[in-house]
Amino acid sequence: DQQVKQNSPSLSVQEGRISILNCDYTNSMFDYFLWYKKYPAEGPTFLISISSIKDKNEDGRFTVFLNKSAKHLSLHIVPSQPGDSAVYFCAASGNAGNMLTFGGGTRLMVKP
Amino acid sequence: DAGITQSPRHKVTETGTPVTLRCHQTENHRYMYWYRQDPGHGLRLIHYSYGVKDTDKGEVSDGYSVSRSKTEDFLLTLESATSSQTSVYFCAISGRQVNQPQHFGDGTRLSIL
Numbered sequence: 001d002q003q004v005k006q007n008s009p010s011l012s013v014q015e016g017r018i019s020i021l022n023c024d025y026t027n028s029m030f031d032y033f034l035w036y037k038k039y040p041a042e043g044p045t046f047l048i049s050i051s052s053i054k055d056k057n058e059d060g061r062f063t064v065f066l067n068k069s070a071k072h073l074s075l076h077i078v079p080s081q082p083g084d085s086a087v088y089f090c091a092a093s094g095n096a097g098n099m100l101t102f103g104g105g106t107r108l109m110v111k112p
Numbered sequence: 113d114a115g116i117t118q119s120p121r122h123k124v125t126e127t128g129t130p131v132t133l134r135c136h137q138t139e140n141h142r143y144m145y146w147y148r149q150d151p152g153h154g155l156r157l158i159h160y161s162y163g164v165k166d167t168d169k170g171e172v173s174d175g176y177s178v179s180r181s182k183t184e185d186f187l188l189t190l191e192s193a194t195s196s197q198t199s200v201y202f203c204a205i206s207g208r209q210v211n212q213p214q215h216f217g218d219g220t221r222l223s224i225l
Contacts, residue, residue: 004154032211043116043202043216044155051211089154098143098206099170100214102154 003027004092006103013110019077021106023090026071030092034100035064035075038087047088048075080110115139116217118203124223131190133220135203137183143206144186145170145214146178148199155202161186193224 004025013019021035031052036044050057050064050073057064063076077084087107091100115138125131135144143162147155147170157170159178167178175197177189190197200221204214 006154009152034213036216041218043204043218046213046215049211049213091155093211098210098212098214099145099157099160100155101171102147102156104152104154 001026002104003030004090004101004103006088006090006106008106009104010107010109013080013108015082015110015112016079019075019080019084019108019110021075021077021088021090021108023073023075023103024071025073025092027092027094027101028071029094030101032093033064033066033073034091034093035062036089036091037084038089038105044089077108080108082110082112084108085110116203116205116215118201118217118220120220121218122221124225125193126225127194128192131193131222131224133188133201133203133222135186135188135217137186137205139205139207139215140183141205142183142208143214144180145204145206146176146186146188147202147204148172148197149202149219150199158188158201193222195224198222198224 034049035047038044066073087105090103117136145160146158156172161167161180203217206214
């Protein structure tokens with residue numbers, strides 16, 4: 001049973017508009033959440049994270065929102081750019097070993 | 113970019129042969145991880161290490177073994193490769209503090225025929 005789920009395998013957005021990527025989790029012990037971006041033939045690159053003591057974290061065009069009661073997090077990209085086209089993975093951690101559990105990924109396509 | 117090098121980057125081999133993948137880091141980080149990426153599954157943890165000669169199993173460890181004799185090197189071995197182990201393998205590292213992001217290498221694409 002997947003503990004972290006990204007229910008949208010793909011998302012298409014027009015350049016300049018907002019991209020919203022969603023992630024749900026089931027394990028209430030998770031207390032640290034991350035988003036990674038992955039281009040083809042490269043490793044995942046860390047994008048942004050949030051601790052469970054917060055409900056929002058912002059870094060430039062990227063904002064992550066955490067709703068603990070709903071066990072849901074989302075990544076907002078504003079404005080979206082063609083270079084943002086990639087696969088985005090959400091991940092969660094809940095132990096001192098920093099082990100991550102990943103969602104299945106969402107492919108974002110930003111059209112010029 | 114984090115100093116992580118995976119080798120080889122690509123490998124094709126036959127069922128039943130042993131395969132070893134290498135991960136080398138220059139960051140002196142304590143934690144090292146091996147993941148596999150398959151369509152629809154995201155990345156799944158195979159094994160991880162929390163120090164020299166200290167390793168533990170992850171979610172999908174069957175058929176894999178690891179070794180870490182030096183801080184900078186973490187080896188993943190498939191003793192007798194099977195076609196189900198065809199995948200892209202990623203190594204990651206992270207520091208000692210809790211809630212640090214992991215940083216990934218560029219992966220090894222392994223095909224087992």
